[in-house]
Amino acid sequence: MHKTKTLQRLALATALMTTLWGGSAHAVDISFFRFFGDCKTEFGDVADMAKANGECGIITALTNKFNAENTIGAKVVTQTVDWGAYYDLLTATYSTGNIPDVAVMHASVMPNFSDRDLLTPLTKPLADISVKTDDFVPAALKNASAKDEVYALPYDLHALLFHVNMDLMKKAGLVNADGSLILPKSPEELLEQGKKFKETTGKYYIGSESQSSEGMMVRVFDTLTWQQGVDVLAADGKTASISTPEGLNAAKLISSIYSEGLANSALDYPGSEQAFLNGETGILINGTWGVDNYDTQAKSGKVALKDYRVANVPQIYAKPAVWADSHMWVIPKDDGRTAEKTEAALAFLKFLNDNNFQWSRTGHLSVRQSVLNSEEFKALPHRAEFADTTKNATALPQIQNQRAVYNAMTTDLNAMWLTGTDPQTAVDAMQAGVERILRRNR
Structure with missing residues (x-):
């Protein structure tokens, strides 16, 4: 009897997780607001990182890879914005109600948003998903922080x-x-x-x-x-x-x-x-x-x-x-965002952090000390020339x-x-x- 009840409880838990995360009927779409150009023609279907190059190609392939491999039913839907208009349009989303779930942000611009309480604090959420902030080089962690709170996932220098x-x-x-x-x-x-x-x-x-x-x-x-x-x-x-x-x-x-x-x-x-x-x-x-x-x-x-x-x-x-300067990823503050979307956005951030080396292939310097110390990073073309x-x-x-x-x-x-x-x-x-x-x- 005890074994039967245990199996029933496990089945119930599995069903609950399936309801929340699994299957196309309950897939969670998260909006991703970024610049870096639009290269759908060349990289729109690429999920093999070895076949991607350049900023646009690598972030596009990373997004495709996350969509193909995550097990929680999450799908990142990218909105590409022209660089010159990016921050004006991001600011406008707070008025229109179409606030993105994840967005790119320069360290130099973050105070415009963090000082006005427009970003989701990430100190605890990053710890909860096992992103180790002590792996970030000090300057990068400083760039991502304000008033003793981390507001962004730093991604490069x-x-x-x-x-x-x-x-x-x-x-x-x-x-x-x-x-x-x-x-x-x-x-x-x-x-x-x-x-x-x-x-x-x-x-x-x-x-x-x-x-x-x-x-x-x-x-x-x-x-x-x-x-x-x-x-x-x-x-x-x-x-x-x-x-x-x-x-x-x-x-x-x-x-x-x-x-x-x-x-x-x-x-x-x-x-x-x-x-x-x-x-x-x-x-x-x-x-x-x-x-x-x-x-x-x-x-x-x-x-x-x-x-x-x-x-x-x-x-x-x-x-x-x-x-x-630094590129970082933020979760713009949105009181109407569901718990499922928040969890999916954090999963995407963890995936991006886990794949920081791929982004460093662009030429950007990694903000993770473990990546900088890796032989893989040191072997990238030209790195010794601008160390x-x-x-x-x-x-x-x-x-x-x-x-x-x-x-x-x-x-x-x-x-x-x-x-x-x-x-x-x-x-x-x-x-x-x-x-x-x-x-x-x-």
Whole structure:
């Protein structure tokens, strides 16, 4: 009799779990809000991670793999949003009621949401699903935290890099006898090497997005200012140091890159990447996220880029530093979300964390120490070439409206090569625009 009752109780428990999680009749759909592009044509049916590359391909394949393999009846439904409109549309979902269950978020933007109680606290939920936060490198855990609470699952550290066409650098005589790359160690050397490159190859020394709100050169401006020992924004987020001698030095150097014809001011983001792949640029200034894609393209034999190399952004002032940020996953707060959806969202986060190595294949640096220490990670292409980036990565302080600060700086900095604004006027305008935003924050 006792054995029979035990079996009945087990059957009842099994039936309950089946009702909640199993079978198509009770499948749980969770909405996934992200950027990274739309690559359904190429990767829409790919769940084999070995067949995926690039940010879009890898996150698409990871999502497909979770949908195919999870045992709780969960299905992730992806909504892909254009990068430029992403945060405006995410904010709008809180008004429309279509709040996503999981969303990507930059560490630099998180205060806009965590400070307004718009994110689900994750300290206990992550512990409950056995995500070990002590495996995250300290900077990543700090990025994901506010007021002694974890609000995000950190997923990477991404920073600016120099992506290099070694064939063009050899032609320009900017390679040592041992095959190592010659990079500038001062502002003067950068301009001298750029002129030498242009004269010998007839190509642009530097490629960068120069036209849109992507603001790649703002990241360069921040890097150059930090390398002179000056914080662009104070740690408390109350003051800015942009219209300073150091800020003017940075602006003058960037302006000279364009005025000397060392960079093509007509390129938007896709155009800058295509120019690099087409062999029209010696050095592409872009982030870690491009490494896997450019390496794959170079090895394919289908583009002009053949000998691809990666380098840390060089130290040309007194202090090593380079702009950096982090991608993270959050569960936007939604009082109407069911327990089943919450459990499925957390299961997806655990799956993403378990597969952090796959994301690091993009070129992004893993935030998990166990992944960084693994032979698998160390064997990835080019990692030794930009290993110091982890030591030099520098981020703006986590303050509200950092994205607005970034956009304001982009408009006024871009004016130097788009409308002929002189560097002093540009840094003065950036300073004034950022100060207005900081006053609103206060």
